[in-house]
Amino acid sequence: MSAIIKPPRTIRSPDPYITPVHGTYGPCALCRHYSKLTQNHVPPESTGNTDRWLAQSYLTTVTANSDLIFGRRFNGGIRFRTLCAECNNKLGGREDKALLAFYEQVTKLVESPFQLPPLMRIAAKPNLIIRGLLAHIVSANDTGVPSMFDEEARSIFFGKKALRLSSWNVFYWIYMAKELFLARSLFLATWFPTLVMHEMQILKIYPLAFVFTDAPHFYGLPNMMQFIRPRDEEEAELPLFLYRRENNPVFPAYAASDKVVFAGGNAFGLVARQD
Ligand SMILES: [Zn+2]
Numbered sequence: 001m002s003a004i005i006k007p008p009r010t011i012r013s014p015d016p017y018i019t020p021v022h023g024t025y026g027p028c029a030l031c032r033h034y035s036k037l038t039q040n041h042v043p044p045e046s047t048g049n050t051d052r053w054l055a056q057s058y059l060t061t062v063t064a065n066s067d068l069i070f071g072r073r074f075n076g077g078i079r080f081r082t083l084c085a086e087c088n089n090k091l092g093g094r095e096d097k098a099l100l101a102f103y104e105q106v107t108k109l110v111e112s113p114f115q116l117p118p119l120m121r122i123a124a125k126p127n128l129i130i131r132g133l134l135a136h137i138v139s140a141n142d143t144g145v146p147s148m149f150d151e152e153a154r155s156i157f158f159g160k161k162a163l164r165l166s167s168w169n170v171f172y173w174i175y176m177a178k179e180l181f182l183a184r185s186l187f188l189a190t191w192f193p194t195l196v197m198h199e200m201q202i203l204k205i206y207p208l209a210f211v212f213t214d215a216p217h218f219y220g221l222p223n224m225m226q227f228i229r230p231r232d233e234e235e236a237e238l239p240l241f242l243y244r245r246e247n248n249p250v251f252p253a254y255a256a257s258d259k260v261v262f263a264g265g266n267a268f269g270l271v272a273r274q275d
Helices: 058-063 085-091 094-110 126-139 148-157
Strands: 025-027 034-041 053-057 072-074 079-084 119-124 169-175 180-190 196-205 208-213 236-241 259-274
Touching: 034 085, 053 058, 058 180, 058 259, 079 085, 079 126, 085 126, 094 119, 094 126, 094 208, 094 236, 126 148, 126 196, 126 208, 169 236
Parallel strands: none
Antiparallel strands: 025 034, 034 079, 053 072, 053 259, 119 236, 169 208, 180 196, 180 259, 196 208
């Protein structure tokens, strides 16, 4: 009589790097006051961050067999319970409106049936867009592990530090893939001609991608920090390379011939797809 050998069962595990941290009360990610926490959409709902999303951590996406890992499900958009009601309302005001106005104009150009020039200029409010993005990225941190980026972003958001003195450059480009990508505290190392490491905070949702980095240049892309105005409500003509369309969900956080990505203990990243 031969023994029946059962094939091994596939056991799926939760994704350890994006497990939500439960808790209704805690220090607000922006003002740091202990408060009842509310959920903040990152990026704002108006940019298309609505409905159901299934997310995997950045580390799982790039290193693991994703069939073996449960995703983290978000109903009603990718959001984090990290802000007090006051900060959440403040952020949802003029900063989000400026970002939405920029999104709407870029979407029109990207989806235009007409032949357009390769370089377009878009009237937008860079101060408000950058301030809003800084605050959203700070709030996308439900482990609460702090970073230097967060400290500075808070000072800028509350006007304690001038935006033009920010240590971060903000590069942006057209992004065509369906995935939403959000990453904090990743380091991009370039080996040639000498070893250089640059920190990156990344936010991508069709049709735009943004990276906050201490690198002075980035793939020849425009740097929004160069368009900062004296007053927040002032518009600038932001350049947009219309035919430079990128569609790798985890770019620029991917290994290439002379590049390696490092993720430290406070790194956080998720790649999500509407589901
Ligand atoms: Zn707050």
